[in-house]
Amino acid sequence: MARIYATSEDYQAYTGQTPPSDAEVLLAKASRFLESNVFKICWYEVDADGYPSNALVRQAFRDAACAQTEWYDEIGDTTGATGAGWGSVSLGSASLSRSVTNVSGAASPAREIAPAVLDVLGASDLTPDVFRLGSVVDW
Template sequence: MARIYATSAEYTAYTGQTPPADIDQLLAGASRMLVAEVFRLCWYEVDEDGYPSNTLVREAFRDAVCAQVAWWGELGDSTGAAAVGWGSVRLGSAQLSRSVTATSGSASPAREVAPAVWDALRSDDLTPDVFRLGAVSS
């Protein structure tokens, strides 16, 4: 079973906003994405359930997941599907272009790690004896 690093109540505390109706799905998706893209490449000790055993690391993971979900809320897209296949979009004087052959959302901002995730994982509280960002390679 996949680990989910934040709850709806924790998301509400992090953002100060009412969570969206699909918050549990979003938190699970953000947890999966961050495990695949960031957490698995870091060094930290885990408990018997595979969660970080250090409270500060676990809190940083919680904040990172909440930050990712909040990022998706700002973008209006959590899967990258909204950015698939459009060629040119013009709104007033702003114009965006992308190849119309794009068939996946992998290049979408929704598939990027949110800047606030990096802030959470680079906290001064996360000393090298409890957490090392990018210490493992695949």
């Protein structure tokens, strides 16, 4: 079962804004994205369900999911699809162009870690005894 680190209520408390209508979907996507791109390279202890066992770390993950969701809502894209694609398109007198170097959407803002996520995970109360951002362990 996928872990989801925040709820719509958490989002509203974090942002002070009414959650978007698809907040639960966005929070789930943000949780998956952060887990696969950030949390997996960090050191922290977990409970039986795989969530951080330390309350401060769990709160930071909740806030990080909210920050990533707010980013998705602001840019209007969660997949990177709007950043993929065409070099130039013409239709009558209208002409659009975009660099063809980003054909996959991987360089889209939707595939970036929201700056506020790193602010949350870099907080001074997340001391090295409970959380290490970007820790690599060699077994």
